[in-house]
Amino acid sequence: MNTELGTILRNLRGKIPLREAAMKIGISHTYLRSLEKGEKDKPSLETIKSLAKAYDYSEKELMIKAGHLMSDLDAAVYNIIFAIQDVLKESVEKNRYLQKEIDDFRKQLIESLKNPTITVNSLKGHLYDKEPDDELVPRLGDWEQTEKIERLLNLLQKVKSDNFEIDIRKISGNALKEITTYLNQPEITYNGYQLTDQDKQLIKAYLDVLFQNRS
Numbered sequence: 437m438n439t440e441l442g443t444i445l446r447n448l449r450g451k452i453p454l455r456e457a458a459m460k461i462g463i464s465h466t467y468l469r470s471l472e473k474g475e476k477d478k479p480s481l482e483t484i485k486s487l488a489k490a491y492d493y494s495e496k497e498l499m500i501k502a503g504h505l506m507s508d509l510d511a512a513v514y515n516i517i518f519a520i521q522d523v524l525k526e527s528v529e530k531n532r533y534l535q536k537e538i539d540d541f542r543k544q545l546i547e548s549l550k551n552p553t554i555t556v557n558s559l560k561g562h563l564y565d566k567e568p569d570d571e572l573v574p575r576l577g578d579w580e581q582t583e584k585i586e587r588l589l590n591l592l593q594k595v596k597s598d599n600f601e602i603d604i605r606k607i608s609g610n611a612l613k614e615i616t617t618y619l620n621q622p623e624i625t626y627n628g629y630q631l632t633d634q635d636k637q638l639i640k641a642y643l644d645v646l647f648q649n650r651s
Contacts, residue, residue, distance in 0.1 A: 441501040442474035448491040461490040478503050509595065513549070516592045520545060523584045527577030537562075538576055556593040560586065 449457045449472070458465040463483060470476050479487070479502055488495035499505040524538050541562045548554035563582055564572040574582035619636045631639075 439474035441479075441498070442472045444498070444501060445487065445491075446472045448487075448493055457490070461486045512595050513592065516588050516595065517545060517549070520585055520588050523581050523588070524576065527581050530577065530581075534576060541576055556589050556596070560589055563589075 445468075449468075452460075454469060455465045458468040461468065461483075463486065467476070471479060481499075481504060484498050484502055484504065485495060487493070488498050496505065500507050521542070524542055528535055528538055541559070544554055544559060544562065548556075548559060563575060563586060565575050567573055576582060576585065619631075619639060624631045624636070
């Protein structure tokens, strides 16, 4: 069910008769009714383009509501997570004995995307061990790597705050990289499934739509 998209489509159609709107869009009136009722989770990209054109509405916004694209906020969060993963990988390459600690932190980091009880502050608590004399010692790498992670977590906390607006292309810091660098890697998985070259091209097409009107 996608009631949010359905509500938007019903409001966009307004007083236009269902069959007339469907004809203008180029879909059947029964399919349009299903979309408006939220019975169809993810209409195709072609349908989204037709809806946006017929209703003179933002194609990007419809793609987000339909689940084809992430919002700018979600994209920024994932970009920061990718950057933290890079630093963790660097830490393991320098010190294999940190593998278990880093794996545990990585699990918490990924889980925080869907579990709001795992806060940025709780993630920060995994960065250091406290010695008997209260001195802090980095747990996941050397001081430089730990400070990188802490800066990225601070940025993540700021991005997640309700009143923070962000353009993900303007996030500063050498740790953040173009997402295309990840897509060009030979083996990338999503939820355990390895992405094919066709999958990667589709992702790039989505990103092209996301940024097509940005200067």
